[in-house]
Amino acid sequence: MNGLVFLRVVSNLVISAQNLDLTFQTNDGPVHALKDVSLKIGKGEFVSFIGPSGCGKTTFLRCIAGLEQPTGGQISVNGMTPEEARKARAYGYVFQAAGLYPWRTIGGNIKLPLEIMGFSKAEQAARVARVMELVDLSGFEKKFPWQLSGGMQQRASIARALAFDADILLMDEPFGALDEIVRDHLNEQLLALWARTGKTIGFVTHSIPEAVYLSTKIVVMSPRPGRITDVIESTLPKERPLDIRESKEFIEIAHRVRDGLRAGHQDDV
Amino acid sequence: MPIVCATGCGRGIKTMFKRSALPVLTVLGVIIALWYAACVPMNSAWTAQQLARSGATMTVTETVGAAWSQDRPRLPAPHQVAVELWDTVVMKKITSKRSLVYHGWITLSATLLGFAIGTSLGILLAVGIVHSRAMDMSVMPWAIVSQTIPIIAIAPMIIVVLYSIGVQGMIPKAIISAYLSFFPVVVGMAKGLRSPDAMQLDLLRTYYASDAQGFWKLRLPASMPYLFASLKIAVAASLVGAIVGELPTGAVRGLGARLLAGSYYGQTVQIWSALFAAAILAACLVAIIGLIEKVALRRMGMRQ
Incomplete structure (x- = not known):
């Protein structure tokens, strides 16, 4: 039975990190951003990384994306090195700021990766229309970013990350700069999108409710040095209305996350 | 949305112009007044020399008038520059060496x-x-x-x-x-x-x-x-x-x-x-x- 489960996990493995270490050399001496981080992420999982600033959650996401080079350990994405995976355009990345080009329309912004990757004009148009519908922005293709609200801009940036059909979506505090109500709405939409597309999502946040609401797996991290203190498999059902956040199960998971964060801090003192 | 902005901006420029016309004209007026005033001390030395030579006298008004209308003033008055500009820009043929x-x-x-x-x-x-x-x-x-x-x-x-x-x-x-x-x-x-x-x-x-x-x-x-x-x-x-x-x-x-x-x-x-x-x-x-x-x-x- 155990062997069977193991086999299933291995065949579906998308991201695998083994004893990952990363030390930045700064003017104030070396900073240990990641220490001995090991994690496996299976296909279709929604994994949140939560922890206080400096716990390495963003750094770990950037390692997966091949934007940072780990100084020790192994990491593979779709069975390749992160660099190769980046070259193969294996993931879409969403940053905290939408970062849309002000000189391009929303449609033009979503087209950007498609132009760079050399899709045909017809294919570009079809894909733009499809992902705009997916993030509920149809009809805004000809608008410029400044004509949209912050939440809509962030949805456009998610559409941009989805446009080239990567299996993995990496999101670095994508809703961190938005207000609570917009954030709730986008969280709901993100879950729907995840259900429709079956992507593997890595999601950095510092909000406990957000992490618990969205994830199938919550990775709790703590700083100095950045490391994983707890990995929580969510027992919540896949179908999650917003009011699931008042359920007993939800509150229990949130408790465990909070305990994990607190434990990380006690180590520190 | 762009239409709303276009008319909105147009109105904005108009009111802005109305509001700023007075200060702009005031500053321009002050500069020209200062310029005219500066012409008097700058150019009166020459007038005084001429008067001393001929022994004639001049009223203040005449002195000021003379300071603003010399042929080769130290500091020409604004209207002299304006007339010269008009003559050499508009009145001369553009192929003329004096245009x-x-x-x-x-x-x-x-x-x-x-x-x-x-x-x-x-x-x-x-x-x-x-x-x-x-x-x-x-x-x-x-x-x-x-x-x-x-x-x-x-x-x-x-x-x-x-x-x-x-x-x-x-x-x-x-x-x-x-x-x-x-x-x-x-x-x-x-x-x-x-x-x-x-x-x-x-x-x-x-x-x-x-x-x-x-x-x-x-x-x-x-x-x-x-x-x-x-x-x-x-x-x-x-x-x-x-x-x-x-x-x-x-x-x-x-x-x-x-x-x-x-x-x-x-x-x-x-x-x-x-x-x-x-x-x-x-x-x-x-x-x-x-x-x-x-x-x-x-x-x-x-x-x-």
């Missing part, structure tokens, strides 16, 4: 050529500087040093050197003009090309975009507002360069030549009208760049 339009065109053509050379050079250098650290280290210091040398000192040398290899006329002036105008373009364009932040560059890395794609799709469009700001400075500097380039040869054509000839013969009214012609020309050039900027950035969708 300011003729001289203005000579200077303008050198300015435009110099501006084109300076801008192209500036943009090319900026691209090189942004893409190669070696170029940043080796070219940028020289660009800065080049601007610390007074143009009036280097202009004659450029003209002499070029003359010795048989280049004369408009080209040396254009080169001096380019010498002054490339610098703001290098600085502004380099800043503009570097303006995309780390996140924007990381985004392109996630697409595995090439440097060339990053340049054409991100750096170049992002640099446009910076470029236009530099172009406004550069075009005014170009005009100064072209005028300075006309001085050392004792040139017979161009606004610089008018300035020089005016000072040889004590024709202060001519000097001042040439100065004003240069100022008006510079203002027009800057305004044209501003207009192009507005149209270009609006077409790019960047809100002004």
